[in-house]
Amino acid sequence: MDRRRFFRILGAGGLLGLLKAKAQGLPWTEETFAPTKTLGAPLSEYGERSPFEAEVVRYISPNLRTRHSGADFAPLERLEGVITPNGLHFERHHAGVPQVDPKYYRLVIHGMVERPLVFTLEELKRFPSVTRTYFIECAGNGQNGYRNPPDPNLTATRSRGLASNASWTGVPLALLLKEAGVKPGAKWLIPEGMDAAMYTRSLPLEKAMEDVLVAYAQNGEALRPEQGYPVRLVVPGWEGSIQVKWLRRILVTDLPAMAKDETSEYTDVMADGRVLAFTWVMDPESIITYPSGLQQIKPGFHEIRGLAWSGHGRITKVEISFDEGRTWREAALEPPVERYAFVRFKMPWYWDGKEVVLWSRAWDERGNTQPTREEFFKKWGRNNRYHYNAIQAWRVLPDGRVVNGDRPLGGQASGPAGGCGGEVFDV
Amino acid sequence: MFRRALLALALAGLAVGARYQLGTPITEELAAQYDLRPVVLPDGRGLPPGEGKVAEGERIYAEKCASCHGARGEGYPFNRLVSEPFPITPDTEPVEYAIGNYWQYPTTLFDYIRRAMPFGQEGTLTDEEVYHLVAFLLYMNGITEADTPINQKTLPTIRMPARELLDLDPETKRRFPWLTLP
Incomplete structure (x- = not known):
């Protein structure tokens, strides 16, 4: 599209929009447009978002068996840029969120080490620190994609919202291990949480020496309790469930x-x-957040926006298809494009009002990309619960409604069985 | 860049043997005291003394587990513990993934029950009670006989049918060639 025509469309859309708003009798008047004539709110010690934004919240499935072991979803299509605000970062825990007083916080490193050590939070913060932006994604993210036939009411949130992206500050675990002196023959770390379930996982020492963080800050402030306050592991690029929160002990x-x-x-x-x-x-994963499931759009100009990330490395390319994968066009990636972090992709688009299906697929620096649903299920079982990363399709209907555009698979009906996604369906 | 910086830091540290001298050294005995629900490794390390009996396990199960997992482990409202087929197949629905047909290591049972059960009263079971429950659940799943003793020595040697299905993720194999599954 040539530039001039592009701007003419923009101008027309803006003016028309305004006129339409008036025609529809929306309560916009010169009075409502005038500045406030009374004093606004005073200074406050901790800022809250506008009350008009109160509906932007995490999605908690109504079908949960308990809210103390399960997950909720970051509202991806309501967020801009790449950073997930701290109050909206997805949650997953196994026995509720413990409240830990930092005064009494301790981290013990023991087992196959020269010097078993105990650290206070203050001591952890005295080590050289690192701040990096990393996504954290639940292994069960995408779980709704296992549902067949596909859920017509799927949103971007419920498709891929078990992932979030934040700037994490902490001490490299390698430094703590060196302080304790790992003995020859040690290969594994067993980090343990101080939640009631004393959650544990196994982490190879090699990865810990590479880039694992013992994090105490999230987007500049202390971790949120549901993200492991005061201290959690951040394991770049790896499934969220290994990034143990409320970290109390590491057995070598x-x-x-x-x-x-x-x-x-x-x-x-x-x-x-x-x-x-x-x-x-x-x-690798990508999700178009606008336009996406259950949104409503009008003919005219739109910026297609979405998020992409990969645990294998940097995102190199995101492509969008308007014809179910026959042809692809490359979207713009908004810098900085960081390794193991969300990347925002964008593409200007003029919607002509005809039904269309949008696909996106991400490529990473190791040459990986996303499969179609059909390709995905050639390899992964239909009854698996994790690591679904097939292309998410959105269908824009002629009336502007956007719905799940995923194709049914044929064969047995199936649905997610709870697990970390927590959504239980009767199929 | 972060990886390179970290490597440089680690190498520089190794070269001069420098440490930050932060953190308080403790004895392994004291660390063991903080180890409230010790990790049980697949070779049996971490298992306490004691022995489980099916009848005792049945009694404790009825009292502390059945309300979530069903009278005979059939599940509801929470996970099913006993199910068919043995082991699972790609057609088995996830709701049927249970101990006998999906859990691959017997030691995981002891570790998990002691660590995280019963939900809402985690850490209240004695080691002896955990052994009884493990004995009962393995028996209910047809893995052991009613008189199989379950203790430090025997538990790690019990073969779970689902272990035959377990393989390493190919990407993990590629990145960590030394890694094998126990």
């Missing part, structure tokens, strides 16, 4: 624990019948 040892959440959960049932363990790295 030579065997993995084969804990419940790396054996009977967070293992993957493949189409060939094998069950895969330690599927740690999160495959």
